[in-house]
Amino acid sequence: MRRFLTLVLIIFCAFGGAAAWWLHQPLTVRSGMPAAQPLELAIEPGTTPRGVARDVIAAGIDTDVRLLYTWFRLSGQDRLIKAGNYEIPPGTTPRQLLQKLVRGEEALRAVTLVEGWTFRQFRQALAREDQLKPDTKGLADDAVMARLERPGIPAEGRFFPDTYTYAKGSSDLAVLRRAMHAMDRRLEAAWAQRSAETPLRSADEALVLASIVEKETGRPSDRAQIAGVFSNRLKAGMLLQTDPTVIYGLGEKFDGxxxxxxxxxxxxxxxxxxxxxxxxxxxxxxxxxxIAAVQPQQTNALYFVAKGDGTSHFSPTLDEHNRAVNRYQRGQP
Structure with missing residues (x-):
């Protein structure tokens, strides 16, 4: 092996032009592999440069493993190669491949967690991601929170809805942890901007009210006024009487x-x-x-009803509210 490497070194030095040409030529794909699709390359932590070269060949690249390893060595960057999950697209040259591995340009997937989803829906979305490691599979929600170092904290509402990227083979716990920390930051920032007139006593109460506003909002422009109605009711000691909370309490018993x-x-x-x-x-x-939960619109409304077009009709009195219900929900003049 040492004699071979010495020979290759001599060749690289003596035929610099040819070596430079090879470095800029697309790596060929082994016969039987899908030539038009990226090859998947997984490099485990602790893999040696020689092992990386073997992994590249095992992924489907048709070249001599000793030649590829020698290129890694000659580049002076062989010890900078990072573990991770990569894609080798068609047309990749040896130079581009090494740059990708040194920079740690992993192949990333994305999962979108939608505003208004429950934690159960969050978990279902993560379970559908076949490139995510299902470390939470079979765990109860409280066990998931314990794994996230939040024992005793209910999972509902604690994860910020957004699009999260991840590398193939990442843990679903890692995505949940990022979403949890994102909600921590968003909630802290919102609570710091709370109105002096808010009836809410803590950031946790703001999170609860925000979740109700999220489920009650048909059109974004109504969000702050809906929060204003609920704030007025809390101040007056009235029941909130909001259907989404009832539906949530019914759980799987709710049939639509x-x-x-x-x-x-x-x-x-x-x-x-x-x-x-x-x-x-x-x-x-x-x-x-x-933001709506902590900065509700100042309004005298105590009631609202959906108008059927995504907006709501707001009323300060029960009589006006009943008339609005008859008009928009029952079709009565």
Whole structure:
């Protein structure tokens, strides 16, 4: 082997032009491999430069492993190659390959966690990502929070909805941890901007109210006024009487049709039967709902009803609200 490397070194030195030509030629794909698709290359932590060269060949590149390893050595960057999951697209040259490995330009995937989703929906979305390592599979929600070093903290509402990139083989716990820390930052920033007139006593209460606003908002322009209605009700000691909390409390029993008996079925989240805010958020609120919860619009409205076009009609009195319900929900003049 040493004699071969010495020979290759001599060749590289004596035939510098030829070596430079090879470095800029696309690496060929081994027969039987999909030539038009990127090859997947996984480099484990602790892999030696010679092992990296072997991994490249194993991924489907058709070249001599000793030649590739010698190039790594001659570059002076062989010890800078980073572990990770990479893609080798068609047309990649030996020089480009080494640059990618030294820079750690891993192949990234993305998963989008949507505003208004519950934690259960979050977990389902992560489970559908076949490139994510399912470390939370089979764990109860409280066990997941324990793994995230938040034992005893309810999972609902604690993860910020956004698009998160990850490398193939990453843990779903890593994505959840990033989303959790993102919500920590967003909630802290929102609470620091709270209105002096807010009836909310803590950032946790702001998170709960924001989740309700998120689920009640049909159009973004109504978000702050909806928050204003709920703030007025909290100040007045009125029941919040918001359907999304009832639906959340029903869990898997909810069949898509909210009935009167459901409004009367007491659960910790039923704001028709229990005063104040529910014990936990009911969904994952986005930034706009967090801000609306702590900076509600100043309004005299105590009621609102969906108009059927995505907007809401707001009313200061029960009589006006009942007329709006008849008009928009029952089709009565």
């Amino acid at each position: 049709n909210l009935r009167r008996r459901d409004l009367l079925a007491d659960t910790p989240w039923n704001t028709y039967t229990r005063a104040g805010l529910p014990p936990t958020p009911i969904a994952m609120p986005g930034k706009a709902s967090l």
